[in-house]
Amino acid sequence: MDQMPNCPKCNGEYVYHDTIHFVCPDCGNEWSGEEVAQSSDEFIVKDSNGNQLQDGDSVILIKDLKVKGSSLVLKKGSKAKNIRLVDSDHNVDCKIDGVSLALKSEFLKKA
Numbered sequence: 001m002d003q004m005p006n007c008p009k010c011n012g013e014y015v016y017h018d019t020i021h022f023v024c025p026d027c028g029n030e031w032s033g034e035e036v037a038q039s040s041d042e043f044i045v046k047d048s049n050g051n052q053l054q055d056g057d058s059v060i061l062i063k064d065l066k067v068k069g070s071s072l073v074l075k076k077g078s079k080a081k082n083i084r085l086v087d088s089d090h091n092v093d094c095k096i097d098g099v100s101l102a103l104k105s106e107f108l109k110k111a
């Protein structure tokens, strides 16, 4: 690695690497390089209860949701299987009763 990341805590620029950890002299924060790499890639989607969702999970709607651009209303309690997480204005792609839907995880809970 030829460029040091900024400190994730205080955004300090004088980070150095002490063979195992990155160290920030400004705030004393230490963290492993691996964690930094993961957290920059990883995007986490949580349901309404704060449980982390993953591709392939099943979820249940916690409220009635109107589907944009249609008269369809998804009923509270509807179950979506095999969800797919996406990094967009919505964060869960799924199908309910064969209809492809784009949902927000705040209206879902893990089944």
Ligand SMILES: [Zn+2]
Binding pocket: 007, 008, 009, 010, 011, 012, 024, 025, 026, 027, 028, 029
């Ligand atoms: Zn710092």
